Amino acid sequence: MDQKEQKPYIFTEICLQSIYCKDNSCQLNHSRVFVGVCVEYLRNEQQFYDEGGEEYEQTKCNKKDCNLWHFQNDKFSDQLSKQTINGIFPHNLCPKSCGFENCGYLHRKWAEKVCFNQILKGSCRNKQCELEHVRWELDILKERARSCSLNQDTTPEDLCEKEKCNCGKHPPWLNDYCILYLKGLCPNKKCIKNHTDWEKINTKINQKKCFKVLYHHRSRKKKKNSFNT
Ligand SMILES: [Zn+2]
Ligand SMILES: [Zn+2]
Ligand SMILES: [Zn+2]
Ligand SMILES: [Zn+2]
Ligand SMILES: [Zn+2]
Ligand SMILES: [Zn+2]
Numbered sequence: 689m690d691q692k693e694q695k696p697y698i699f700t701e702i703c704l705q706s707i708y709c710k711d712n713s714c715q716l717n718h719s720r721v722f723v724g725v726c727v728e729y730l731r732n733e734q735q736f737y738d739e740g741g742e743e744y745e746q747t748k749c750n751k752k753d754c755n756l757w758h759f760q761n762d763k764f765s766d767q768l769s770k771q772t773i774n775g776i777f778p779h780n781l782c783p784k785s786c787g788f789e790n791c792g793y794l795h796r797k798w799a800e801k802v803c804f805n806q807i808l809k810g811s812c813r814n815k816q817c818e819l820e821h822v823r824w825e826l827d828i829l830k831e832r833a834r835s836c837s838l839n840q841d842t843t844p845e846d847l848c849e850k851e852k853c854n855c856g857k858h859p860p861w862l863n864d865y866c867i868l869y870l871k872g873l874c875p876n877k878k879c880i881k882n883h884t885d886w887e888k889i890n891t892k893i894n895q896k897k898c899f900k901v902l903y904h905h906r907s908r909k910k911k912k913n914s915f916n917t
Contacts, residue, residue: 699731720872724779724793726756774833774886775844775870778807778824798832839891844870
């Protein structure tokens with residue numbers, strides 16, 4: 689992502705609950721890129737500097753049991769520039785792979801047993817750590833993610849999010865889905881397009897649906913034609 693093009697976030701405009709927000713009238717930004725990140729902490733840091741502070745020294749937010757990543761603004765910007773896998777940022781994923789829906793993170797089969805200290809902090813200091821120490825950028829995780837998807841021919845990274853664009857990266861079977869969401873960047877809580885996890889989008893069913901509509905259309909045309917003759 690081009691750093692110059694990315695407008696700096698104003699963190700008071702970001703919803704603390706991100707995609708888990710239940711308030712239908714909430715007007716804040718709900719981009720999935722914030723899943724797993726403590727937005728409260730980012731807000732606090734931003735406010736500190738806005739008020740003329742010199743060096744922000746807090747390492748966490750004020751919530752005692754907060755289990756999210758406490759990134760300062762710089763580190764968060766770094767994370768934004770990282771490549772996604774199936775549209776997922778490394779900080780989106782639950783470091784404990786706990787599987788509970790309300791833990792604040794995402795859970796993906798392909799990222800279980802991966803050590804996120806290694807991936808996000810650059811090293812793992814726990815000598816007893818039994819998790820896998822792999823690099824995010826290497827193909828091994830990408831391949832695993834692909835094998836866990838119903839769509840194995842393409843990934844959100846291959847798609848174009850622009851509206852009214854003819855670049856060829858707009859498969860018709862994805863017409864109803866929000867591509868920005870698949871990339872983790874749609875700010876809308878209520879969006880005109882579907883917000884569905886990539887791994888749950890079934891290409892074959894969608895392609896069949898497309899085909900059915902087409903087929904239906906054709907057979908009706910045929911009938912009409914035979915009627916006329
Ligand atoms: Zn919200
Ligand atoms: Zn926190
Ligand atoms: Zn979890
Ligand atoms: Zn480790
Ligand atoms: Zn395009
Ligand atoms: Zn959307």
